[in-house]
Amino acid sequence: MNNDSIIVSSLSKRFSFPVKNQSAGWVKNLFVPEIKEIKAVDNISFSVKSGERVAFIGPNGAGKSTTIKMLTGILFPTAGSISVLGLDPAKDRKKLAYKIGTVFGQRSQLLPNLPLTDSLEFFGVMYDLSDKQIKIRIAELVELFNLGSFINQPVRKLSLGQRMRAEVASSLIHKPEIIFLDEPTIGLDVVAKKSLRDLLLKINNEEGTTIFLTSHDVGDIESLCSRTIVINHGTLVKDLPTQELARSFIREKYVDVTPEKTFDSFPELPSGLRYAVKEKNKITVVVDIEKITTQEALRKLLNVFEVDDIDVYNTSLEAVIRNMYESNPPRS
Numbered sequence: 001m002n003n004d005s006i007i008v009s010s011l012s013k014r015f016s017f018p019v020k021n022q023s024a025g026w027v028k029n030l031f032v033p034e035i036k037e038i039k040a041v042d043n044i045s046f047s048v049k050s051g052e053r054v055a056f057i058g059p060n061g062a063g064k065s066t067t068i069k070m071l072t073g074i075l076f077p078t079a080g081s082i083s084v085l086g087l088d089p090a091k092d093r094k095k096l097a098y099k100i101g102t103v104f105g106q107r108s109q110l111l112p113n114l115p116l117t118d119s120l121e122f123f124g125v126m127y128d129l130s131d132k133q134i135k136i137r138i139a140e141l142v143e144l145f146n147l148g149s150f151i152n153q154p155v156r157k158l159s160l161g162q163r164m165r166a167e168v169a170s171s172l173i174h175k176p177e178i179i180f181l182d183e184p185t186i187g188l189d190v191v192a193k194k195s196l197r198d199l200l201l202k203i204n205n206e207e208g209t210t211i212f213l214t215s216h217d218v219g220d221i222e223s224l225c226s227r228t229i230v231i232n233h234g235t236l237v238k239d240l241p242t243q244e245l246a247r248s249f250i251r252e253k254y255v256d257v258t259p260e261k262t263f264d265s266f267p268e269l270p271s272g273l274r275y276a277v278k279e280k281n282k283i284t285v286v287v288d289i290e291k292i293t294t295q296e297a298l299r300k301l302l303n304v305f306e307v308d309d310i311d312v313y314n315t316s317l318e319a320v321i322r323n324m325y326e327s328n329p330p331r332s
Contacts (some may be wrong), residue, residue: 004047004051005049005051005084005085005177005215006084006085006210006212007047007081007083008044008071008080008081009045009081009082010043010044010045010081010229011041011066011067011070011080012041012042012078012079012080012308013039013040013041013078014037014038014040015038015040016036017036018035019252027165027308035304039139040063041063041066041067041070041077041111041234042063042233042234043080044063044067044231044237045236046229048210048212050177051204051208051210052210052228053201053204053224053225053227054078054210054225054227054229055213055214055215055221055225055227056212056214056229056231057214057215057216057226057229057230058230058237058323058325059232060229061229062231062234063233064214064231065182066194067123067231068182068214070089070148070178071104071212071221071223072084072089072093072096072100072180073089073090073093073096075091076202077090084096084099084178085099085100085178087164089295098127099176099177100178100179100180101171101174101179101209102166102180102181102182103164103180103181103182104183105164105185105186105187106182109167109171110170111164112155113154113155114154114155115154116150116151116166117152118156119166119170120134120138120141120169121134121138123170123174124138124156127173127174130238131228137173137174138173141169141173142169144169144199145165145168146165147166150162159191160187160188160192161189161195162190164188165196167201168181168184168199168203169182170208172203177208177209178211179211179212181215183216183217184220185217186217187196187221193220196224196254197219197224200224201223205306211225216320221242226243227240227241227242227243228240230245232324232325245321247314251287251288251290251314251323252287252289253285253294253313254284254286254312254315255286255301255310255312256283256285256310256313257258257283257284257301257307258281258307258309258310259281259282259305259306259307260306260307262280262281263278263279263281263305264282269285269300270300271292273286273288273297273300274303285301298312
């Protein structure tokens with residue numbers, strides 16, 4: 001039995017649109033316009049197993065939203081194939097809708113002027129659940145997402161954190177096998193972000209819901225996703241476990257050095273080392289590990305400085321991802 005929830009094979013999407021030719025007259029531009037073509041998605045392939053938590057990331061314009069719209073049947077591919085839960089989204093969009101949930105952080109699907117409970121009941125009816133099933137499922141979601149304190153309030157009066165919890169809950173009313181999340185924590189404060197991430201992990205653990213997430217928030221990626229697919233300029237750049245993402249692309253280490261006394265001077269460093277921070281009570285040194293090993297760098301620093309404490313750490317995942325984007329320039 002195939003355990004893949006999503007199978008994408010050689011997927012491409014091109015958009016064509018007319019552009020104005022400055023050297024041509026208005027008649028030609030009107031009746032015989034010049035056509036420009038953009039490859040939004042260019043021959044990507046990947047699969048997602050049932051129950052996986054996958055981040056699908058890339059800079060603006062990378063092709064993320066276009067891919068998700070094809071996965072959910074909103075857009076049709078130009079080439080290639082998609083299977084989501086054994087269905088072709090382009091041909092079986094209605095059937096697929098009963099098996100997936102979607103949450104878009106910047107667009108609400110709730111009824112703003114009615115109590116939250118009305119929205120949940122509405123979605124239950126929309127997915128053909130019986131009155132009894134709706135009642136049972138709402139009770140489950142109220143307990144799971146801690147919605148009880150505001151379940152009867154109009155949606156427009158909810159805080160952003162409360163609304164996002166309600167958005168995710170409503171998308172799960174029919175127990176979908178996959179939930180697609182597009183920037184689910186955008187605009188939330190730190191506490192609300194953690195609360196929502198914990199709830200998504202709980203849904204994944206308790207109901208086995210596959211999570212397919214796009215986000216610019218590195219905290220979402222690190223906290224929620226065991227695997228990260230990186231896309232840029234419409235092509236797949238990397239597909240690997242999230243924990244390996246930083247390790248695979250680290251070119252530098254950082255060393256914080258605390259002196260026995262204050263630093264009186266900052267001598268020139270050996271090749272492969274450079275200062276990032278120079279303060280009387282601490283320096284931070286960047287180690288180019290392609291030129292010098294961390295061990296050798298520490299030996300050299302201990303020879304140069306009288307050290308009270310020393311700390312070695314990697315660059316942040318955010319910096320790693322940014323460097324990946326920058327090292328994958330657009331094709332001409």
